[in-house]
Amino acid sequence: MDMSVDFAGLKLKNPILTASGTFGFGLEFKRFGELEKLGGIIVKGLSIKPREGNPMPRLAETPCGMLNAIGIQNPGVEAFLKSKLPKLPVKDLPVLANLYATDAQEFGELAGMLAEEEGVAALEVNVSCPNVKEGGIAFGQDPAQITKVAKAVKKNSGKKPVIIKLSPNVTDITVCAKAAEDGGADGLSLINTLSGMAVDIKSRKPRLANVIGGLSGPAVKPVALRCVHQVVNAVDLPVMGLGGITTAEDAAEFLLVGAKAVQIGTANFISPDTAFKIVEELPGVLKAAGAKSLEEFTGSLILPE
Template sequence: MRVNVAGVELRSPVIAASGTFGYGVEFDEIVSLDRIGAFVTKGLSREPMQGNPTPRIIETAAGMMNAIGLQNMGVRAFVEEKLPKLRQMKGAVVIANIFGYTVEDCLEVIHILNDAEGIAMYELNASCPNTSHGGIAFGVDPGLLNELVSRTRGAAHRPLMVKLSPNVTSIAQMARVAADAGADAVSLVNTFVSLAIDIETRRPRIANVTGGLSGPAIKPIAVRMVYDVARAVKIPIVGMGGIVRAEDAIEFMMAGATAVQVGTASYADPRAVENIANGMRKWCASHHVEHVSSLTGSMG
């Protein structure tokens, strides 16, 4: 069940996605962190953030919408309060998700994390709006993405995985930009911009008006995007989007993913990551697959 993502060996290809697993320590009594591939922290910013007003999470017909607003305690508090506890959990593989509204914000977060022990990799959220360029998201502008990735890759002392936005014309093009700028891996997809309206009040159901759609509804689109990216870049791909069963994860790997992330499913089942990994192990045994890594890109 072991896979290798940008030089980081994981005991399983199933990773808990950012924003759905807290800072890891919250799940300690529910999930054994040494039994899952890795987990990605909530997005870490230079300063603490309160996030968006409520309501900011709603259920949809086949998933959920959220506009949390990247609420987090800030990178310094994470290093001081959470990371020491994570280091005590033997076998836990920690991927730090980082973001900022300017390149300099991201660089400062990386510099602080570079000096901290217990982190295996960084995941750079490229879906944030760059306030220096009129609010255009890094991940939808090739030039901005190139600058963000090249500068953060130059500062990072650990492998850098870039989380791509699906809200673009060609995600394969953006993956190539990230790879050419030095990304060690890419993860995709982030949520789809969406809108839900309360027809009785004629108001948006989320206070932020729009939110990010995740869950099973987006899985076929996400699988297609992983397939497109796999044909465009040579670096490892971590796929996500609507994975709730082992078969879903296997589908992503056959499309070209080296590993997968599980997010929304953890809200319904806090042990979803572990259960999906166990299901993959059983599937591989029943289908005489000796190494799970052999599934990557194996679609006929």
């Protein structure tokens, strides 16, 4: 079965990518599989200047999931371009940069720094990170800000596709999707983490130093599927689905509801070879489901009359 996908102009050999923040810069996972077999990787969130992130503890396991409040720790975009990107097999693997900033102008500036980098295939824009204190979640909850950020990034992105990553922590995610579309986005990825917290009854303290973090893992999959279903029926942009995917069957569910591609996230922490396994197993899963082709299966959900 031909598993190739065209996503907003990105030529992917298959629809399986790895989610930002869960796969490092890709180099850390080379011993678990051949990176070139993946559809693509989305590197750890990048800011213009290095960020130390939030204080410890910043991870907490929860039933069927995980809370994180890393705070976009990263070495900065210049260090990434100098010491990380040159080591990746960019000729055989689409590498997507994930952008984090605190205002539209800064997002635009960051996009401009990456626009001419041949090794960067596309830009994923994080307007919805709930793990930082300076406004990340506000962007994802304000349609006007989403449009503003999308316009700023698109204006400075050159020929690179711009993908806006949406937050589920809103009343109506389709409004946010339409706002990104209005801003000129080429595609969408959803969902980012759900806002949550955990506490320790013995110490009577939060289990995260940041108190609130982002919930991910299998627990969020039903929410993610619902969001993807709603968004693909509300806008004309292609959608990457993510949230709780741990198996090829999970990936197939997102494709069925209309996602053109998927991202593997928290599962990488549980089993570092998960994305590689899903690439191998997905064709068989689709055939067993009676799919004639990936294209025919994608978005073929049969709804009640």
